Amino acid sequence: MKFQRSPLGTEAWDANLYDNKHGFVAKYGEDVMGWLAPQKGEHILDVGCGTGTLTHKIAESGAIVTGIDASPEMIAKAKQAYGELEFLVKDAGNFTFISKFDATFSNATLHWIKDQQNVLQSVYDSLKDGGRFVYEMGAKHNIENIHEAIKKALNEEGFELNSNIQVNYFSSAGEQATMLENVGFTVSNIIQFDRPTELVGEDGMKNWIVQFCQAFFKFIPSEKIEIIIDKAVTTLRETNYKNGKWYGDYKRLRVKAVKA
Numbered sequence: 001m002k003f004q005r006s007p008l009g010t011e012a013w014d015a016n017l018y019d020n021k022h023g024f025v026a027k028y029g030e031d032v033m034g035w036l037a038p039q040k041g042e043h044i045l046d047v048g049c050g051t052g053t054l055t056h057k058i059a060e061s062g063a064i065v066t067g068i069d070a071s072p073e074m075i076a077k078a079k080q081a082y083g084e085l086e087f088l089v090k091d092a093g094n095f096t097f098i099s100k101f102d103a104t105f106s107n108a109t110l111h112w113i114k115d116q117q118n119v120l121q122s123v124y125d126s127l128k129d130g131g132r133f134v135y136e137m138g139a140k141h142n143i144e145n146i147h148e149a150i151k152k153a154l155n156e157e158g159f160e161l162n163s164n165i166q167v168n169y170f171s172s173a174g175e176q177a178t179m180l181e182n183v184g185f186t187v188s189n190i191i192q193f194d195r196p197t198e199l200v201g202e203d204g205m206k207n208w209i210v211q212f213c214q215a216f217f218k219f220i221p222s223e224k225i226e227i228i229i230d231k232a233v234t235t236l237r238e239t240n241y242k243n244g245k246w247y248g249d250y251k252r253l254r255v256k257a258v259k260a
């Protein structure tokens with residue numbers, strides 16, 4: 001997989017790479033759905049629905065589901081696959097709905113949003129009283145080896161400014177609980193755990209970086225990006241490659257909170 005810059009240097013998501021190589025995101029998300037326990041007839045919002053795989057799974061319970069995602073590429077693919085469901089391009093960092101939901105679900109999305117308080121407020125405001133918010137996101141120190149290896153390679157190649165870009169926000173359970181309570185939620189369950197995640201194939205780590213780390217490479221020429229990624233992958237072989245397989249050093253935060 002060669003690094004390909006998105007059109008106009010945007011951080012557009014490659015929806016095909018996401019489904020073909022990173023389907024584990026949705027697969028692990030099925031565990032989170034256990035905490036949601038969707039019921040027939042409930043109105044449920046899926047925040048950061050990507051290509052719609054989990055939105056569709058939630059809908060199989062008989063719930064009426066709306067999926068939102070900031071990426072037009074992801075929403076286009078979701079609509080193509082599950083035309084019967086409602087999908088909207090909306091920024092998870094700041095959204096409003098006129099009618100309220102019984103529950104909101106989110107998997108592997110909140111760590112992309114810098115203003116956490118804002119997203120929690122948007123979710124709170126779009127829930128009915130008694131509504132629940134069930135989500136999983138990267139916990140503190142999530143994929144730290146990978147980000148550190150990229151920053152080291154960026155520095156070595158003379159791109160110090162890029163190495164200071166904050167790409168994600170990873171929260172501790174304590175921080176997240178405080179923010180939830182600040183907007184009015186009651187936290188009913190919160191857990192933090194390690195989840196080393198296999199990245200399939202000999203190019204697994206490189207594919208992962210190409211998909212998820214574009215923000216580090218703004219304004220860097222493509223041929224340099226190739227060199228930086230290769231350097232990072234070489235560093236990561238020490239820590240994230242075991243018995244012939246690549247692993248992402250994922251750490252998760254799983255939460256259920258209720259609008260009291």
Ligand code: BEZ
Pocket residue numbers: 108111137138142143168212250
């Ligand atoms: C995550 O799911 O934890 C994640 C995925 C890609 C980039 C950053 C975090």
